[in-house]
Amino acid sequence: MQISKLLATATIVAVGTVGLSACAGSSSGGSTSSPTPTAIGGNLIAPVTMSANDLQGATVKLLVGQVLNINTGSLATDSYSGTVADIHVAAFTAGYTKDGATFNPGVTGIAPGTTTVTMTNANGGIQPLQFTVVVSAKQ
Numbered sequence: 001m002q003i004s005k006l007l008a009t010a011t012i013v014a015v016g017t018v019g020l021s022a023c024a025g026s027s028s029g030g031s032t033s034s035p036t037p038t039a040i041g042g043n044l045i046a047p048v049t050m051s052a053n054d055l056q057g058a059t060v061k062l063l064v065g066q067v068l069n070i071n072t073g074s075l076a077t078d079s080y081s082g083t084v085a086d087i088h089v090a091a092f093t094a095g096y097t098k099d100g101a102t103f104n105p106g107v108t109g110i111a112p113g114t115t116t117v118t119m120t121n122a123n124g125g126i127q128p129l130q131f132t133v134v135v136s137a138k139q
Contacts, residue, residue: 046066047066047069048068048069049069049070050068051070052072055070055131056130058131059134060107060134062109062135063109064135064136065108065138066108067106067107067108068107069104069106070095070106072095072104075121075123077097077102078096078097079095080119082107082118082120084133085115085117085118086113086114089111089112090109090115092106093105105119109136110135114133118130
């Protein structure tokens with residue numbers, strides 16, 4: 001019984017020593033490389049949030065890849081549809097609900113340029129919203 005305890009202890013010490021030596025850096029002058037730190041989130045761009053009521057006749061400035069998040073207020077997010085005059089500059093995404101989460105409609109900047117966006121509401125009685133989107137390149 002004593003021999004098996006001694007053998008188990010020796011095995012644990014040997015494995016621990018090998019494991020720790022594998023983690024140690026070289027002290028013989030060799031170079032070790034460490035990873036370059038990266039910002040959390042990478043190159044993400046914060047969205048621009050505006051109320052649908054504030055968009056009529058407005059000019060919205062976006063960067064390529066940036067999103068205009070459109071708050072529809074008391075109206076259903078999925079009641080709006082939209083068209084973009086120049087689909088090479090920006091894209092419209094309709095609002096929707098999925099798995100209990102509600103997603104607002106939005107416009108994403110695709111390439112530098114200027115375009116007009118027109119949003120209409122399926123419930124009617126609301127005049128179409130028309131606004132300008134100016135997309136600039138990221139710096």
